[in-house]
Amino acid sequence: MARNVEFNEAEAIQKAMEVFWKKGYNATTLRDLTDAMQINSSSLYNTIGDKQELFVRCVQHYTDIRKKDWEERLGSERSPLSVLVDYIHEAVKIIINGEDSCMAVKSAFEVATNDDRIKQILAADDRRSYQFLHDLIKKAMDNGEIRDDEDPALLADYFNSTWTGWYESFILHRDAVKIKRMAEYFIKQLTK
Secondary structure, three states: OOOOOOOOHHHHHHHHHHHHHHHOOOOOOHHHHHHHHOOOHHHHHHHOOOHHHHHHHHHHHHHHHHHHHHHHHHOOOOOHHHHHHHHHHHHHHHHHHOOOOOHHHHHHHHHHOOOHHHHHHHHHHHHHHHHHHHHHHHHHHHOOOOOOOOOHHHHHHHHHHHHHHHHHHHHHHOOHHHHHHHHHHHHHHHOO
């Protein structure tokens, strides 16, 4: 009889998330996951469930990490505009240097169209992203760093959709200069 391996579930979710993030849902095998998590398949099935259930937990874990990051940025003592500009520059670095892109974007295109649970997790993440950007932009407006005749809701929506477009553009063209120029243009438009 095979022995079940005890494991730290949080660490296992993190490791599995990294595999899904790199390979995508469809290309990831059960063997890839159990190797990364350093467990056997019966331990996976007995504690978490199947590949789909593990993926749901991994996407939730990924969005929880993002939520925590946004909360920390919003709580910063720095100027809201500088926080926003840093966030945009970090986004550009991730797009042009990160091999794995954004797990939320990848999951939205690969899985969310056919999986309501993933769609709900990503929709909640999108709402939090929107709220983070909206609140940051509004604070910058209140501080006089962004013109007060701008609409923070429109700017937050625009940035969310623009960010996804930057990913697609880089995947298709591998033009880092183009992504940097678009980011600088967006920043310039905010601060006119």
